Amino acid sequence: MHNVTTGIPNPRRFLTLTTSSTIARGALLFACTFAYAESASPPNVVLILSDDQGYTDYGFMGHPEIETPNLDRLASESALFRRGYVPTALCRPSLMTLITGLYSHQNKTTGNDPANTSANKAHADRAGQPARELLISHIDKTGSLPKWLAEKGYVSHQSGKWWEGSYQRGGFTEGMTAGFPNPRGRHGDAGLRIGRDGLKPVTDFIDRSVAADKPFFVWYAPFMPHTPHTPPARLLEKYKAKGVHERIAKYYAMCEWFDETCGALINHIDESGIKENTLVLYVCDNGWIQTEQGSYAVRSKRSPHEHGTRTPLMFRWPGTIPAADRPELCSSIDFVPTILAAAGATGPHEFPGLNLLKELKSGKAIERDTLFGESFAHDIADIENPQASLLYRWVICGYDKLLLTYDGRPGKMTYPPQSGEPQLFDLQNDPGENENLASRNPERVKQLSAILNEWYVADERQAGRFAAAAPKADKSKRKP
Ligand SMILES: [Ca+2]
Numbered sequence: 001m002h003n004v005t006t007g008i009p010n011p012r013r014f015l016t017l018t019t020s021s022t023i024a025r026g027a028l029l030f031a032c033t034f035a036y037a038e039s040a041s042p043p044n045v046v047l048i049l050s051d052d053q054g055y056t057d058y059g060f061m062g063h064p065e066i067e068t069p070n071l072d073r074l075a076s077e078s079a080l081f082r083r084g085y086v087p088t089a090l091c092r093p094s095l096m097t098l099i100t101g102l103y104s105h106q107n108k109t110t111g112n113d114p115a116n117t118s119a120n121k122a123h124a125d126r127a128g129q130p131a132r133e134l135l136i137s138h139i140d141k142t143g144s145l146p147k148w149l150a151e152k153g154y155v156s157h158q159s160g161k162w163w164e165g166s167y168q169r170g171g172f173t174e175g176m177t178a179g180f181p182n183p184r185g186r187h188g189d190a191g192l193r194i195g196r197d198g199l200k201p202v203t204d205f206i207d208r209s210v211a212a213d214k215p216f217f218v219w220y221a222p223f224m225p226h227t228p229h230t231p232p233a234r235l236l237e238k239y240k241a242k243g244v245h246e247r248i249a250k251y252y253a254m255c256e257w258f259d260e261t262c263g264a265l266i267n268h269i270d271e272s273g274i275k276e277n278t279l280v281l282y283v284c285d286n287g288w289i290q291t292e293q294g295s296y297a298v299r300s301k302r303s304p305h306e307h308g309t310r311t312p313l314m315f316r317w318p319g320t321i322p323a324a325d326r327p328e329l330c331s332s333i334d335f336v337p338t339i340l341a342a343a344g345a346t347g348p349h350e351f352p353g354l355n356l357l358k359e360l361k362s363g364k365a366i367e368r369d370t371l372f373g374e375s376f377a378h379d380i381a382d383i384e385n386p387q388a389s390l391l392y393r394w395v396i397c398g399y400d401k402l403l404l405t406y407d408g409r410p411g412k413m414t415y416p417p418q419s420g421e422p423q424l425f426d427l428q429n430d431p432g433e434n435e436n437l438a439s440r441n442p443e444r445v446k447q448l449s450a451i452l453n454e455w456y457v458a459d460e461r462q463a464g465r466f467a468a469a470a471p472k473a474d475k476s477k478r479k480p
Helices: 011-031 069-076 091-100 118-127 131-136 138-142 145-150 189-193 200-211 233-241 246-271 332-343 357-362 442-455 473-478
Strands: 044-050 079-081 155-160 216-221 278-284 313-316 324-326 370-376 390-397 400-405 423-426
Touching (some): 044 246, 069 246, 069 278, 091 138, 091 145, 091 332, 118 131, 131 138, 145 155, 145 216, 145 332, 155 189, 200 216, 423 442
Antiparallel strands (some): 079 313, 278 313, 390 400, 400 423
């Protein structure tokens, strides 16, 4: 068994799992009733990533105002998991999990930026490189999905959000982002125009790949509905006419604008004659609750609560994965092993997520009923030590959710004040997590804490307390 606390899993065990899953897949061909044929060629893979969108904010998720006809259609054609999650509710770590198949505490990219700390300065001085470059270099060690797919002949294209240097650094064969240290290279530069300025770079790439008869991987991560909330007037006016507050209407209109771009992408795939040989996956990197003041509610983006970590997840592969409304739990940690299995590719080690291909194809229930997640400070206190910034860990077991607080360095961004006590919620009856049941159910808290420690032990942190925000650097200098 690998020890997840030490980082990247043991490569030997991965081979064993691959062999058994290949056998299982072969048996499934005869066992399942759904008619499909094994693809002669590996499928194209298109990953659609929303940015800062609440899990409720789609037509198919029941939102009363927001219209998302294109994603509604995708949902109706997909294996749809309404109870989907990302393990970390912040952009960069959420994306790193999607590209590495590893949790943040394993790939070490726990936040968006390196904090200005003595630990990071020491790393930078020792390496003679800026801390930001050292943070990017984590992906050189973990490897990445495009590299593993390339071994099976895939070409790949990056557009939209991308934090890990250039697209080449991530193993993409084509892309839009020059990355750090180039101007505006923090999280996407030219790539951030995708969607807002149309889809030509992506559709051109698809056309070239189809013409060359190459399997392809598309990373479509537009900066949408993310701020700046600058939707077309036609969409903004539509939501204002519904009587929605203007600041909220802008966000709603951004959700629909993003939906329109997804429709354009999916229509292009379908009209290119590759619908049946293309696996489309959908996820949002973190949640969002728009406020009338123009910011986001504390229990949304960055939060370990439901409106931070929950997202619908979808897998569309017509003729291979039957459309279904799936009641099970699912996590974006499952995307990499599932994509690799679909492509007949392998990574250099086993992954903590599940290859769901068998269950997706057969409709058979996923037996796992437990998901894990973790939250770290926005700014990383120590780029080589994930626990230095650890603030929360959570486990969902069925409908019970335990949330534990840790005393990692929160950095310059503030977090909601709280006691630090364990929080236990019944998500079935209290999806808004309003009633903390921990003090009435000490045994359940103990059980779920033990399950969290089977995941990994946060041995460098004290649970049950929250560290005070770091004093502003300029103010601390003035103190005697
Ligand atoms: Ca985001």
